[in-house]
Amino acid sequence: MLEHGGRLRGAVAKYGIEQADWLDLSSGISPWSWPIPPIPEAAWARLPETDDGLENAARVYYGAPDVLPVAGSQAAIQALPRLRQTGKVGVLSPCYAEHAEAWRSNGFLVREVLEHEIDRFIDVLDVLVVVNPNNPTGLSLTPARLLEWHARLAQRGGWLVVDEAFMDNTPPLSLAAETQRPGLIVLRSFGKFFGLAGVRLGFVLAESRFLKVLARQIGPWSVSGPTRILGQVCLEDVEGHRLQRERTEKASRRLVDLLSRFGFAPQGGCALFQWLITPLAAELYEFCAQRGILLRIFLNEGSHNSSLRFGLPRDNADWLRLEQALKAFSEERA
Template sequence: MSAHLVHGGALDAALARFGGRREDWLDLSTGINPVPPPLPALESELFARLPEAASEARARDAARRHCGAPAGAGVVAAPGSQALISLLPHLLPTGPTAILDPAYAEHARAFQAAGHDVLPLAAPEECPPETRVAVVVNPNNPDGRRFGRAALLALADALAARGGWLLVDEAFMDADPRESLAPDAGRPGLVVLRSFGKFFGLAGLRLGFALTVPDLADRLAERLGPWAVSGPALAVGERLMDDAALVRGLREAIARRAALTRGAIRSSGFVPTGDAALFALVEAPRAHALFEALARRHVLARPFVRRPDWLRLGLVRDEAEAARLADALAGARGDAGA
């Protein structure tokens, strides 16, 4: 399995290996909304000037309203939540760090690089007592597990009582925010990360937010430095997050596309698992062979090196793509012996 093909969005690598034109491919390798809303009209001045402090403040306030964070919470804007994932390990106490496993691998990589002793965490209730920092992705990527608010808040309180922290990555929460801890942001020992690009389908904009206590927010902002987020990204983020009708419509459209995607998976004889609206997981004994067979049909999924029995599929756009996925999965299943 090529290293380039085990990351979502690796369409160039797939083209190089399996051929075809970009327009021939059905790219389901990411958990990004495949149908973003229209971009708002932007003033040309936004591209010519450094972003103003007032523009960043408006984007932070829009994120606060959109996520439901309280007025007392600190909010930090960053050029994507990945930047925050890389910075936070340098600002949180070093020591035993329990990270949900399996989960988004960049968390473990960042904490290890910052000198933390990383421990695998099966579930929030099983966090070792010596833990200084715990990291939970909710809903989890790639298996779509969800964790209840009560369990996460109990863990946050237990960690805070001994000077520790709970980091909850809610990159996929916007589509269905029922367990979000954003309304609890500002609570001691709690950091919540949100990704703008996945839900709004604008990952290339590079915009993310940390919701936490004001002191940590100030230290994160200092580490990021001035003008960390572009003026156009701040303006787009502010306007789309503040459009409540648009947000409702996106959630409804994502739910419809999720139902189409899962229906296509079931019709081909597989069982979609997980409870994340923006992707579904398929378990198959020969998932890597299934990935290859799909790619030969110009359908790009997301394989996993550590779990050769897993394949993640993003959302189709419409009924035609759902039918294509169903046909491709059925044919690939026969080819792969899955």
């Protein structure tokens, strides 16, 4: 299993700090979770049905012609390689590591490429995978550039897979409205923006014919009845979307200011996290962990390009705690 953020129990065991005493900033999940609506008892007792309104709510929210709900976008990431014969796959890296792993473990030749290398390699690729905005770098690519890459792939029967897990704050950059194009597959995560990662819900946006094939691969009832009800309520809460965008964007700017104040200006990020490259990554990670603050670390050989991802603190107490840790670290190194 690959490493991910949110592994709080492991940190509890390693550092001997009770779980309730941690400030977990290791994931890019909004710290403000949507209220859970009342779930009728029948939703627990009956098999899920697909004409309950969830798909329509998702089509409206994402602005997509057609959608397929799945048990988190991770389910789609693992299923997509089973719908193609072996070939060459490019993954714009660094990014969410499960993409390269899924294709590689299904027998594909995977090349992890940097942004400036894509034009050089795209004409020999069968599939290109892009996370937009990227996790952890925060890199955002324009729809025009992505559609240009898609056109070059599609003329040879190739796919462009765009993981838009962190797109909810910037819908104008989404390719959702273009997903009737053959070979364009967009993945959307529900749990990050809505702060409900535990419900395991995501959506695949693509042409209807492709979604039918993918649905057969994933199988029936992949999303539970209670999750379908909760998802529909959240997707239809237009005022809640406005509030969530407003407070996450404000918190993200505040996080940039806080890190910069102590000499750790982020190199990238989005509304739900900030990304810092620093030779002090391992040292700062350990310093914070010993004080019950969990960050997400990305270690490279040596320390020069190692990095940290900071999620958003929830309230003033969390902000003060992070500020005090950064101040103490800076003073200790002075």
